[in-house]
Amino acid sequence: MIATHQLRLAMGKRTLVEQLDWQVGDGECWSVIGRNGAGKSTLLRTLAGLRDADGGHVSIDRRALADWPLQELARKRAFLAQARNDAFSYSVIETVLSARHPYHDNRYWENSDDHQAALAALAAMEVDHLAARDVRTLSGGERQRVAIAAMLAQDTPLLLLDEPANALDLAHQVSVMSLLSKLCREQRKTVVMVGHDLTLAHSVSSHALLLMGDGRWLAGTTADVMQPALLSEYLDHPIEIVRHGERSIFIPGSPQA
Numbered sequence: 001m002i003a004t005h006q007l008r009l010a011m012g013k014r015t016l017v018e019q020l021d022w023q024v025g026d027g028e029c030w031s032v033i034g035r036n037g038a039g040k041s042t043l044l045r046t047l048a049g050l051r052d053a054d055g056g057h058v059s060i061d062r063r064a065l066a067d068w069p070l071q072e073l074a075r076k077r078a079f080l081a082q083a084r085n086d087a088f089s090y091s092v093i094e095t096v097l098s099a100r101h102p103y104h105d106n107r108y109w110e111n112s113d114d115h116q117a118a119l120a121a122l123a124a125m126e127v128d129h130l131a132a133r134d135v136r137t138l139s140g141g142e143r144q145r146v147a148i149a150a151m152l153a154q155d156t157p158l159l160l161l162d163e164p165a166n167a168l169d170l171a172h173q174v175s176v177m178s179l180l181s182k183l184c185r186e187q188r189k190t191v192v193m194v195g196h197d198l199t200l201a202h203s204v205s206s207h208a209l210l211l212m213g214d215g216r217w218l219a220g221t222t223a224d225v226m227q228p229a230l231l232s233e234y235l236d237h238p239i240e241i242v243r244h245g246e247r248s249i250f251i252p253g254s255p256q257a
């Protein structure tokens with residue numbers, strides 16, 4: 001689905017990611033893990049085509065990102081940014097309908113398919129009762145769920161999400177992450193997301209990419225990569241795993257004295 005080839009990401013003089021050769025297959029659910037400032041958002045924005053690589057390149061379906069016409073790209077990948085600024089007064093339904101623009105070749109107005117997709121996405125995120133509300137009046141968590149609903153309405157095979165669980169209460173963190181995992185398993189959608197909750201990431205992801213923030217990286221299945229020793233190294237803090245039935249709970253250990 002999406003791949004990077006000798007990708008280099010830098011910020012000023014600092015190299016964040018070096019020689020990243022990484023393949024993300026259809027139906028895989030990846031978590032990108034690393035310390036604050038390691039380059040996770042920078043990577044996600046580069047994958048989305050919102051920022052140029054500092055070396056190497058990104059391809060989607062074996063075609064370089066630069067060769068994708070914008071409208072086609074918008075039907076291929078959706079991107080959830082970490083922060084949102086609503087400068088204007090739009091209703092929730094208008095916001096979600098606007099995500100349908102990639103499907104409007106020669107028309108300005110939405111049709112019934114667009115409305116159906118928008119309403120289904122609002123219902124999936126349990127914000128359908130807020131359809132008429134001005135987005136600027138929503139709580140942080142409600143606004144986040146509307147943003148995810150817009151992504152779902154965009155109906156792309158590839159979903160790139162920067163901290164989707166941000167601002168969500170516990171129940172919605174679990175339901176949103178479970179939905180993403182289900183989209184991968186049942187609809188073969190591909191998810192790449194950034195998150196700081198290791199337990200949540202492990203429970204829904206098939207794979208993980210660890211970023212060190214100095215160029216180094218490690219990619220693999222969650223079983224291979226989400227090991228205490230590796231996570232402790234990449235997060236620069238001891239991490240322990242407690243098994244609870246089928247689940248793995250990731251606990252930050254006490255720092256060494």
Ligand SMILES: Nc1ncnc2c1ncn2[C@@H]1O[C@H](COP(=O)(O)OP(=O)(O)OP(=O)(O)O)[C@@H](O)[C@H]1O
Nearest residue numbers: 011012016034035036037038039040041042043194
């Ligand atoms: N526009 C910018 N100008 C200067 N430095 C920037 C800019 N954008 C990002 N950076 C720096 O690049 C580094 C990587 O930032 P990035 O947002 O990718 O980190 P992150 O891993 O997503 O962090 P977090 O976990 O805090 O969200 C950080 O040190 C950040 O301060």
